[in-house]
Amino acid sequence: MPEQKDNTPELLRFPNPTSGRTSASPITTSIFNFGQDEDTGPEMELVCAAGQAMSSPGPTPLTGMDLSGRHKIIFWVGRGKTGKTTGIRWLAEKTLLNGTPLLMADLDTTNDTFSRYIDKVARPPEAIDPAMSLKWLDRLLQHSLNQKISALIDLGGGDTTLRRLAVELPDLVALFEAQGFAVVLFHTVGPQEEDLSPLATLQGLGFKPTASAIILNEAMMDIGETRETAFARILRHSVVRHAIGAGAVPVFMPKLFAAQAVEIRRLKFHDAAAGKTGRADTPLGPFDRSRVKNWLAMMDDHFAGIRSWLP
Numbered sequence: 001m002p003e004q005k006d007n008t009p010e011l012l013r014f015p016n017p018t019s020g021r022t023s024a025s026p027i028t029t030s031i032f033n034f035g036q037d038e039d040t041g042p043e044m045e046l047v048c049a050a051g052q053a054m055s056s057p058g059p060t061p062l063t064g065m066d067l068s069g070r071h072k073i074i075f076w077v078g079r080g081k082t083g084k085t086t087g088i089r090w091l092a093e094k095t096l097l098n099g100t101p102l103l104m105a106d107l108d109t110t111n112d113t114f115s116r117y118i119d120k121v122a123r124p125p126e127a128i129d130p131a132m133s134l135k136w137l138d139r140l141l142q143h144s145l146n147q148k149i150s151a152l153i154d155l156g157g158g159d160t161t162l163r164r165l166a167v168e169l170p171d172l173v174a175l176f177e178a179q180g181f182a183v184v185l186f187h188t189v190g191p192q193e194e195d196l197s198p199l200a201t202l203q204g205l206g207f208k209p210t211a212s213a214i215i216l217n218e219a220m221m222d223i224g225e226t227r228e229t230a231f232a233r234i235l236r237h238s239v240v241r242h243a244i245g246a247g248a249v250p251v252f253m254p255k256l257f258a259a260q261a262v263e264i265r266r267l268k269f270h271d272a273a274a275g276k277t278g279r280a281d282t283p284l285g286p287f288d289r290s291r292v293k294n295w296l297a298m299m300d301d302h303f304a305g306i307r308s309w310l311p
Contacts, residue, residue: 061305064211064249068308070182072150073141075162075209077198078188083217085113087188087253088154090299092118093268095311101149102311105140107133108156117268121154134164145179150311166207173209182210184309188253190220191230193237200239211309212248214240219255227252249306254298258288269296 074091078084085108092114095102105122106115115121124136137153144151155162165172173183185202189195199214221230234240235250244250256262262269265278273292275283284292303310 061251061302062249063305064213064309065247066308067182067184067211070180071144071148072182072184072309072311073144073176074150074152074184074186074309074311075155076153076186076188077155077159077162077202078215079195079198080110080156082188082190082195083215083219083253084108084188085111085154086219086256086259087186087215087217088114088152089117090269090296091186091310092121092152093270095150095152097270100311103140103144103149103151105137105151105153107137107159107161108154109159110156114154117266130160130164133159133161134168137161137165145176145181148180152311163201163205163207166202166205170206173207177210182309185209185212186215187212188215188217189234190217191222191225191234192220193233196234196237196239199243203239203242208246211306212243212246213306213309214243214248214250215253216250217253217255219253219259221255251306252302254295254302256292256295258284258291258295261288262292 076084076088076091092102092104096118103122104114104118104120106112107124108114112123115123122140124133128136140151140153143149169175176183185207187199189199216227216231216234218227218230221227240248240250258272261284262272265272265276265280265284267276267278269292271278272284273289273296275289277283283289
């Protein structure tokens, strides 16, 4: 049988920590000395099976086009429970801490977490119908364009506002680009192929943003899975291959292990790391504060290749 060719793009391949070893070859991880005072026997060599106990490092962040000096209209989309709100909260918080003016809007009718955690997030009336929601977004985008202010827009998993806008204004991206703006699409997915449906729909409508990123959320992986196995089908999918061929950049979003402790206190991420209490009587413990700090540092590292896409 002919060997099956690996069609994964070269830049998406992960470094192989076991290169040059057979699957049965042990990998030496450390040497532990029990102490000569108690035992004069030989030291115990600690090993782990190749590819099991050692996790491979993530791929080097890919570098997207340079959007420095341009205002951005950022649409963040994704099905429910794929970590979209975590990502958009991080981006909003990072932008505001930098002192950059930013319009923020929350059109997710099923999950208002964005507007509950970040102040001054605009939100349409709860009972608004799809036609009025589109008109509301239309006014927001025109205000951003007129005032030369970047905008960050949270679209719900089942929201149809952007696709309706793409149909009514097929030249939407060109209109913004002519005024020095860049239209950026962030699409959060887990390992399920169904998570690609919002991206597939926008592709089918011919929506071509200035830049787009596919955010692969590691928090959605099963325990014990590696990035390679968890997202293999996603990265091979024709929708993703088409997006990457058009310039999309895949970005892995690390899992925040202290997420529940942060949510209970309803804290911003940097406030949680700084030891603030939020809605609880006590701050996060030192371990969880460290987990949040490490997560923030990893987010900066993972998004380094598209830093110029941020407001």
